[in-house]
Amino acid sequence: MTAHTIDGNALSKQLRTEVAGRAQALKAKGITPGLAVVLVGDNPASQVYVRNKVKACEDSGLHSVLEKYEASLSEADLLARVEALNNDPAIHGILVQLPLPAHIDAQKVIEAISPSKDVDGFHIASAGALMTGMPGFWPCTPYGCMKMLESIGYDLRGKHAVVIGRSNIVGKPMALMLLQKNATVTICHSATPDLKAMTLQADVIVAAVGKRNVLTADMVKPGAVVLDVGMNRNDEGKLCGDVDFDGVKQVAGYITPVPGGVGPMTITMLLVNTLEAAERASK
Numbered sequence: 001m002t003a004h005t006i007d008g009n010a011l012s013k014q015l016r017t018e019v020a021g022r023a024q025a026l027k028a029k030g031i032t033p034g035l036a037v038v039l040v041g042d043n044p045a046s047q048v049y050v051r052n053k054v055k056a057c058e059d060s061g062l063h064s065v066l067e068k069y070e071a072s073l074s075e076a077d078l079l080a081r082v083e084a085l086n087n088d089p090a091i092h093g094i095l096v097q098l099p100l101p102a103h104i105d106a107q108k109v110i111e112a113i114s115p116s117k118d119v120d121g122f123h124i125a126s127a128g129a130l131m132t133g134m135p136g137f138w139p140c141t142p143y144g145c146m147k148m149l150e151s152i153g154y155d156l157r158g159k160h161a162v163v164i165g166r167s168n169i170v171g172k173p174m175a176l177m178l179l180q181k182n183a184t185v186t187i188c189h190s191a192t193p194d195l196k197a198m199t200l201q202a203d204v205i206v207a208a209v210g211k212r213n214v215l216t217a218d219m220v221k222p223g224a225v226v227l228d229v230g231m232n233r234n235d236e237g238k239l240c241g242d243v244d245f246d247g248v249k250q251v252a253g254y255i256t257p258v259p260g261g262v263g264p265m266t267i268t269m270l271l272v273n274t275l276e277a278a279e280r281a282s283k
C-alpha cells in the first residue's frame with residue numbers, strides 16, 4: 001500500500017480563499033479583521049514565523065500590525081502593550097510570538113491577552129473552553145490537524161488515536177480535540193515504555209515530538225492515518241518531520257508530508273481564528 005498524501009498547501013489555499021471571502025463580507029459591514037503580532041527580541045526563527053503570519057494576513061485581506069521590540073523590553077512594558085491591544089477595536093486577534101526573553105514570564109503575558117482575542121488559543125480560558133467543550137479558540141496546530149482529518153472525510157467515532165507528545169500547545173489540545181470527536185485517545189510521551197506497542201494499535205497517529213524518525217514503518221498499522229507535526233532538520237539541513245516519511249508511506253493509508261503538511265495549516269488556522277474573533281466581535 002502507498003499512502004495518500006494530505007496536501008497541507010492545497011487545503012490551506014482552499015481555506016484561505018474561504019477566509020478572504022468571509023473577510024470581504026465583514027468589510028462590507030465596515031469591519032476589517034485585524035491581527036496584532038508582537039515580537040520581542042531577534043530570534044531568527046521567530047522573525048521568519050512572524051513575517052509569514054503577517055504576509056498570510058495581507059494575502060487574505062486581513063489587517064495586520066507587526067510590533068517589534070528589543071529583547072531588553074521589560075515585562076511591564078510588554079504587559080502594557082498587550083493591554084493597549086486588548087482595548088484597540090481595530091485588533092481582533094493578538095499573538096505574542098514565543099519564545100520570549102528569559103526575563104519575561106511568558107505565561108503571565110499570555111494570561112494578559114483578552115480571551116476574546118486569544119487567537120493562538122494558549123490562554124488558560126481557551127484551554128478550559130476546549131476541555132469543557134465550550135466555545136473558544138483552539139490552538140492553531142492541532143486545529144489544523146483536525147481540518148486535515150475533516151478534509152479526507154475521516155470519521156473519528158470509535159477509532160483509536162495515539163498522540164505522541166503532550167505539550168500544552170500541540171499534544172494535549174490535540175488529544176482533547178480527538179476525544180471531542182469520539183475517538184478513543186492514548187497520549188504517549190518520553191516516559192512511555194513501549195511506544196511501538198501503542199502506535200501499532202492506532203487508527204490515527206499524531207507525531208508531535210520534535211525528533212526525527214520517532215515513527216517508523218514497523219510501528220504503524222496498515223491503513224492508519226499519520227499526521228506529522230514535527231519540524232526538524234535532516235543531515236543535509238533540510239526540513240523534516242518526526243515520521244520516516246518514505247518508510248511509513250508504504251504502510252499508512254494517509255500521511256502528511258513535511259514540509260507542506262501541518263506547517264501551512266497552522267498559519268491558516270490563525271487566519272481562521274482571527275476572522276472568527278472579528279465575526280464574534282461584530283455580533
Ligand code: NAP
Nearest residue numbers: 141165166167170189190208209210229230231262263266
Ligand atoms: P515539546 O513541547 O518539546 O514537546 C515534545 C513532546 O514530545 C513532549 O511531550 C515529550 O515528552 C515528547 N517526547 C520527547 N521524546 C519522546 C520520545 N522519544 N517518545 C515519545 N514522546 C517523546 O514540543 P512541541 O512544542 O509540542 O512541538 C513538537 C514538535 O512539533 C516540534 O518539532 C515543533 O517544532 C513542532 N511544531 C510544529 C508546528 C507546525 O506548525 N508544524 C507547530 C508547533 C510545533 P515529555 O513531556 O515527557 O517531555
